[in-house]
Amino acid sequence: MSTWHTxxxxxxxxxxxxxxxxxxxxxxxxxxxxGLWTELAMYGARCCLDAAGEAALPAGARIRVASQRGAWGxxxxxxxxxxxxxxxxxxxxxxxxxxxxxxVGRCLEWWGDASFALCRDAARTLQLAKLGAARDGLLxxxxxxxxxxxxxxxxxxxxxxx
Amino acid sequence: xxxxxxxxxxxxxxxxxxxxxxxxxxxxxxxxxxPVAVADGISWPVYALASREGDWTQRLCSTVRSVVAQTDKxxxxxxxxxxxxxxxxxxxxxxxxxxxxxLRLGGDLQDFAGVVARALDWQGPVFTVSTAxxxxxxxxxxxxxxxxxxxxxxxxxxxVEMDNRFTVAGFGAMQLLAPDSxxxxxxxxxxxxxxxxxxxxxxxxxPARWQITGGANVVDGRNPSGTEASAVLAMCRGALTQSGxxxxxxxxxxxxxxxSPVNDAxxxxxxxxxxxxxPPLVSLKSAIGHTLGAAGAAELALLVGCIEGGVWPSVDYxxxxxxxxxLSKEAPQKLRNILLNVVGFGGGHASLVLKDAGP
Numbered sequence: 218m219s220t221w222h223t224x225x226x227x228x229x230x231x232x233x234x235x236x237x238x239x240x241x242x243x244x245x246x247x248x249x250x251x252g253l254w255t256e257l258a259m260y261g262a263r264c265c266l267d268a269a270g271e272a273a274l275p276a277g278a279r280i281r282v283a284s285q286r287g288a289w290g291x292x293x294x295x296x297x298x299x300x301x302x303x304x305x306x307x308x309x310x311x312x313x314x315x316x317x318x319x320x321v322g323r324c325l326e327w328w329g330d331a332s333f334a335l336c337r338d339a340a341r342t343l344q345l346a347k348l349g350a351a352r353d354g355l356l357x358x359x360x361x362x363x364x365x366x367x368x369x370x371x372x373x374x375x376x377x378x379x
Numbered sequence: 380x381x382x383x384x385x386x387x388x389x390x391x392x393x394x395x396x397x398x399x400x401x402x403x404x405x406x407x408x409x410x411x412x413x414p415v416a417v418a419d420g421i422s423w424p425v426y427a428l429a430s431r432e433g434d435w436t437q438r439l440c441s442t443v444r445s446v447v448a449q450t451d452k453x454x455x456x457x458x459x460x461x462x463x464x465x466x467x468x469x470x471x472x473x474x475x476x477x478x479x480x481x482l483r484l485g486g487d488l489q490d491f492a493g494v495v496a497r498a499l500d501w502q503g504p505v506f507t508v509s510t511a512x513x514x515x516x517x518x519x520x521x522x523x524x525x526x527x528x529x530x531x532x533x534x535x536x537x538x539v540e541m542d543n544r545f546t547v548a549g550f551g552a553m554q555l556l557a558p559d560s561x562x563x564x565x566x567x568x569x570x571x572x573x574x575x576x577x578x579x580x581x582x583x584x585x586p587a588r589w590q591i592t593g594g595a596n597v598v599d600g601r602n603p604s605g606t607e608a609s610a611v612l613a614m615c616r617g618a619l620t621q622s623g624x625x626x627x628x629x630x631x632x633x634x635x636x637x638x639s640p641v642n643d644a645x646x647x648x649x650x651x652x653x654x655x656x657x658p659p660l661v662s663l664k665s666a667i668g669h670t671l672g673a674a675g676a677a678e679l680a681l682l683v684g685c686i687e688g689g690v691w692p693s694v695d696y697x698x699x700x701x702x703x704x705x706l707s708k709e710a711p712q713k714l715r716n717i718l719l720n721v722v723g724f725g726g727g728h729a730s731l732v733l734k735d736a737g738p
Binding site: 280284285286287289292293295296297300302303304305306309310312313314315316318319320321323328329330332333334335336337338341342344345349 | 419472475476484488489504510511512521523524525544545549551552596597598600726
């Protein structure tokens, strides 16, 4: 399975001003208590699937997400809460990539093989994601929060074996 | 397509810094957890690694070097150009706790794997896998994909959970922790007890005694802090299918069983729907705690160590009779195919089938 076809490529870097409203409209609800990074991932994943013309991600597809910085804001806030002796459960949850994967799956009304992995060489991360994937293919995303003047980014590819 | 084998393993956990000391501790009844203070007046028990010299990073590096050295009996890891997978839930958050606030999180999520790779003078590609409790099993599945597809002949998977208050405080805030000890499937179970561990698995395409025949990863976000029965069914069936096995072919299940009042019961009910009758069950978390992102590697290494070393974990508390299960008191006499299950935070469910390919 060495040849792949890109059926959709969605990029928001930065996302439009009304992206949160757009996400709520697309999934029929406003995400609650999920954190900015997860919300960005949900937005990009849903937009990419919509661009591919797929109402739902096939059950046999994989989701793979990479990020250099992850849930930076929630992690920083969680550490500050720890310093103050007041760790908050939702802040901790928002700092975890696993929670992002869960929410992305939930907003696509999908459950299956989802993972968070990264490598300094981003091409290797994508290559790894493709290995062993089923014929339903792959939804691959790179999601970064805003930091040090760099705008937030949510970029996704829907890939299927040719 | 290549087959995937376990060429070597290493483990440091509460029981000891290498497999002989781990098995010796297990034989003598184990090591209790120690309290970790996360805030004024709040502490939780943790199955902690033995203390080492140095700061957080120095302790990480020396532990990793020691554990990886165990994966080869000659101590020679070769050219160190294979893919390296570093699996962790907490990554370097323990290091961040010692940093000044404005210096924290100055780098990125790959920094931790970079430190591990430098500690080993690793020259090959380095991947981070972070999916909470299923991190190490997902790393094994990814490494197996590389070897099966002939993209690599070998890969090294390292599961790492080092000391940090952030994770303990976070799980405490979510009310998931037990105040005393881990009692998987116990009548008085009150939640999970976290553990620290570093475990290394050296995977290869060259035939060895233990073969990884298949596995599956299922994320079900409907209950982010709990076990979903349908996902347990899917992960077990997925792992069996990839391995070309039927439920009756499984001789032992290493259960998730973290000691959660609800999740342990859901896991048992789901397993009963796949396996009728249930094969013997073994639980390892009462011995080493829930080692989160390292759990898949640490529990696989410990289980293989127990089988090869003739030691078996025992529990010193009454099991929940309403579950209708027992934990095996010794290794089953017929032991060909083993299913290892890990379920985690974020709705992650992962299974691996390990086959004794020996004569």
